Amino acid sequence: MADFLNTPFLWVVGTVLVYAVAYFVYGRWIDRNVWRSDAKRATPAHMYMDGVEYFPTSRYVLWGYQFKSVAALGPILGPFIGVTFGWLPALLWIIGGNFFIGWLQDYGSMMLSVRKEGHSFGPITYEFTGAGGRTNLLAFVLFYLIILSAAFIALIATFWNSFKGTTFVPTIGILFAGLLCGQLLYRFKMNVFVVTGIGLALIVLSLYLGTILPVVLPWGAWNIAVWAGVCVLILYIAAILPTPTFIQPTNYLAFYPAVAAVILIIVGALATPFTGVDIKLPAGPFLTDPQGLLGPIWPILFVAIACGAISGWHSLVSSSSSSKQLDVETDALPVGGGAMLSEGLLALASLIAYMVLTPAFVFGIPGDPANPSHTNVASWPVGAALLVSKLLGVDAANIVLTTFFGLVLIVYALTVQALVTRFFRLVAAETWGEGRFRLFGNKHVATAVGLGVPWAFAVSGSWWALWLYFGGANQLLAGLAIMLISIHLARVRAPTKYSLIPGIFMVVTTLAALLWQTWTFVYSVSLFLQGDKSWVVRNVRGPIQTDPNYLLVAVGINAVFVLVGALLFLVGVSMAIRLFRSYRSSVAEARAPVAADGGTPKE
Amino acid sequence: MAGAKEPSKPKSRGRKMREAAKGVIYGMAAHGHVTSALRTRMYLEHLFMFITLGDMLGVPVIPPYYSLRILPYAVPNIKSWKQRVFRERDFTDQVF
Numbered sequence: 001m002a003d004f005l006n007t008p009f010l011w012v013v014g015t016v017l018v019y020a021v022a023y024f025v026y027g028r029w030i031d032r033n034v035w036r037s038d039a040k041r042a043t044p045a046h047m048y049m050d051g052v053e054y055f056p057t058s059r060y061v062l063w064g065y066q067f068k069s070v071a072a073l074g075p076i077l078g079p080f081i082g083v084t085f086g087w088l089p090a091l092l093w094i095i096g097g098n099f100f101i102g103w104l105q106d107y108g109s110m111m112l113s114v115r116k117e118g119h120s121f122g123p124i125t126y127e128f129t130g131a132g133g134r135t136n137l138l139a140f141v142l143f144y145l146i147i148l149s150a151a152f153i154a155l156i157a158t159f160w161n162s163f164k165g166t167t168f169v170p171t172i173g174i175l176f177a178g179l180l181c182g183q184l185l186y187r188f189k190m191n192v193f194v195v196t197g198i199g200l201a202l203i204v205l206s207l208y209l210g211t212i213l214p215v216v217l218p219w220g221a222w223n224i225a226v227w228a229g230v231c232v233l234i235l236y237i238a239a240i241l242p243t244p245t246f247i248q249p250t251n252y253l254a255f256y257p258a259v260a261a262v263i264l265i266i267v268g269a270l271a272t273p274f275t276g277v278d279i280k281l282p283a284g285p286f287l288t289d290p291q292g293l294l295g296p297i298w299p300i301l302f303v304a305i306a307c308g309a310i311s312g313w314h315s316l317v318s319s320s321s322s323s324k325q326l327d328v329e330t331d332a333l334p335v336g337g338g339a340m341l342s343e344g345l346l347a348l349a350s351l352i353a354y355m356v357l358t359p360a361f362v363f364g365i366p367g368d369p370a371n372p373s374h375t376n377v378a379s380w381p382v383g384a385a386l387l388v389s390k391l392l393g394v395d396a397a398n399i400v401l402t403t404f405f406g407l408v409l410i411v412y413a414l415t416v417q418a419l420v421t422r423f424f425r426l427v428a429a430e431t432w433g434e435g436r437f438r439l440f441g442n443k444h445v446a447t448a449v450g451l452g453v454p455w456a457f458a459v460s461g462s463w464w465a466l467w468l469y470f471g472g473a474n475q476l477l478a479g480l481a482i483m484l485i486s487i488h489l490a491r492v493r494a495p496t497k498y499s500l501i502p503g504i505f506m507v508v509t510t511l512a513a514l515l516w517q518t519w520t521f522v523y524s525v526s527l528f529l530q531g532d533k534s535w536v537v538r539n540v541r542g543p544i545q546t547d548p549n550y551l552l553v554a555v556g557i558n559a560v561f562v563l564v565g566a567l568l569f570l571v572g573v574s575m576a577i578r579l580f581r582s583y584r585s586s587v588a589e590a591r592a593p594v595a596a597d598g599g600t601p602k603e
Numbered sequence: 604m605a606g607a608k609e610p611s612k613p614k615s616r617g618r619k620m621r622e623a624a625k626g627v628i629y630g631m632a633a634h635g636h637v638t639s640a641l642r643t644r645m646y647l648e649h650l651f652m653f654i655t656l657g658d659m660l661g662v663p664v665i666p667p668y669y670s671l672r673i674l675p676y677a678v679p680n681i682k683s684w685k686q687r688v689f690r691e692r693d694f695t696d697q698v699f
Contacts, residue, residue, distance in 0.1 A: 050687055052645045057634070060623045064630020122693030138694065192633075244643060248636040255632050320698040321638070423698055430694040 044118030074307025075347035086284010097309030107336035113323035149454035157227035165214035173206020178250030221543035268387030303471035308347020312477025353383030381405030424450035479506030518565030
């Protein structure tokens with residue numbers, strides 16, 4: 001047995017206990033004293049029941065749906081950047097962020113939507129901040145989706161390029177199985193259990209084929225650009241085809257390996273005292289990242305780990321579909337809060353998969369030509385395989401095991417990205433559907449723009465820079481969602497400090513992170529103008545990074561990233577100002593004395 | 604009394620847990636797809652109603668003779684059609 005205290009076991013148990021306190025003590029207290037949820041109050045699911053969008057659903061079903069909708073690549077990849085500052089601060093943020101902010105946002109967004117007759121954030125923003133605020137939100141979401149797509153496409157391409165090329169064939173296998181199962185299910189009306197069996201058999205077969213038929217591209221530094229192109233092509237087809245033909249059945253089949261992987265890792269982490277797998281990465285904290293790529297721990301760590309601690313995407317999910325199907329108000333805590341705390345455990349499991357790897361493998365050894373400094377973004381499958389290998393009685397380097405976890409990583413990214421691309425198309429249709437730029441509202445043009453621009457970012461910029469922009473935008477959305485919650489609470493004269501303080505923290509932190517990241521690019525360009533090109537090439541991807549002929553291209557990419565960061569920052573600041581103003585006026589209105597005749601003083 | 608429902612027996616703890624597990628798995632695996640399929644059917648029904656009963660909105664798509672022939676079949680859906688069509692929808696409603 002390994003040194004018990006040096007295994008991840010105690011950290012898993014400790015985090016579960018803290019999350020239990022968050023749910024059973026803090027959560028119930030907030031539910032009872034701040035939102036005052038009432039099981040007898042009619043929810044939108046009952047008031048507007050139509051059997052399609054609004055209908056009451058069991059809390060267990062909704063919990064499963066909410067968890068599946070919010071758990072994606074974020075809680076797996078975020079901790080990877082987090083461990084750069086040491087695993088301890090990353091763990092503390094996953095615990096503390098979720099305890100004080102994360103679940104509160106998911107649950108609050110759901111309750112806010114329920115109390116606003118099932119309205120989603122668009123109409124609620126309109127009500128609180130006017131037409132300008134909603135347009136601002138629309139612009140912000142468009143930017144957010146582009147950056148999110150760029151980060152995910154870059155990562156999918158990197159993953160296909162890793163693991164000795166074994167993951168591409170299984171990915172195509174899952175997509176093909178999804179297409180086939182969709183046809184069997186909807187066209188030939190086959191039994192769902194039989195179809196599921198066929199689909200899973202095809203996945204297992206494709207996994208085996210992947211290990212014997214690896215796909216390794218021969219173009220060296222251009223490989224990522226080609227892989228990203230393949231990814232864009234798949235996403236284009238997914239976004240254009242009707243959802244029952246492609247996205248739905250593929251996501252359904254992908255669910256099984258994805259959930260199996262999470263369960264395996266959590267069991268593997270709990271069994272570490274017996275399997276002898278111990279923590280190898282340094283605990284930290286490092287106040288700035290030792291590699292000098294990211295910057296200071298505040299604000300970078302707080303945007304790097306998004307899902308698992310807090311994520312703005314969740315507020316959109318909570319307020320768009322789950323809130324319309326909530327049977328009783330008291331279900332919001334287990335569905336919204338419970339799903340978020342469960343996602344925290346997924347982030348914890350991912351963090352543990354990194355913690356058990358050696359620093360030399362994850363970050364390299366500075367000055368060692370055989371293993372120079374690097375960021376091995378594809379570390380997760382190796383750590384996951386290490387955690388579960390002894391449980392399954394196989395070697396940690398078993399190619400089937402690493403291919404399986406690599407496939408899960410890709411599937412998490414690809415399935416969510418397909419939905420994001422489709423959402424971008426719908427938002428583009430909303431934005432440019434009429435008027436002079438209506439061409440951009442066209443289904444094919446909008447999808448091409450929603451994938452073409454992210455592709456350009458993905459193949460030119462570093463993945464960590466994209467991830468930090470994505471994290472900044474995502475966390476800022478979370479901060480804005482918490483501000484909307486605070487405005488509502490102020491209007492109904494409920495206590496606001498439990499949401500306002502986290503809201504202010506998130507808005508300030510994320511704006512600071514966006515500013516820092518933008519400044520990094522500005523600084524790189526200014527150094528170039530003074531003759532130092534090292535920072536400019538640091539921020540871009542090969543072959544632009546290594547080929548001196550592309551130096552001006554690298555400068556151009558840095559300049560574009562300055563523009564992107566500045567725009568994100570300005571749109572975010574504008575939105576934050578509108579929300580703070582609305583909050584202030586809401587508090588003033590709530591404090592104003594009520595007129596004797598029952599009307600408000602304004603009347 | 605014939606036809607009267609017998610009072611349902613309280614569920615055992617084991618049955619409750621089985622139902623909860625079933626619900627969670629269904630919610631994770633299929634609930635999103637089921638609601639998405641329902642929404643697709645809703646949009647197709649909207650289109651059908653618009654084509655057949657467009658005159659109700661002042662947009663005669665097909666000659667009124669055919670609309671009147673279809674009317675008896677369409678009447679049961681008119682109320683829910685109106686309810687869904689008149690509902691305000693925003694881009695943030697379309698995340699999933």
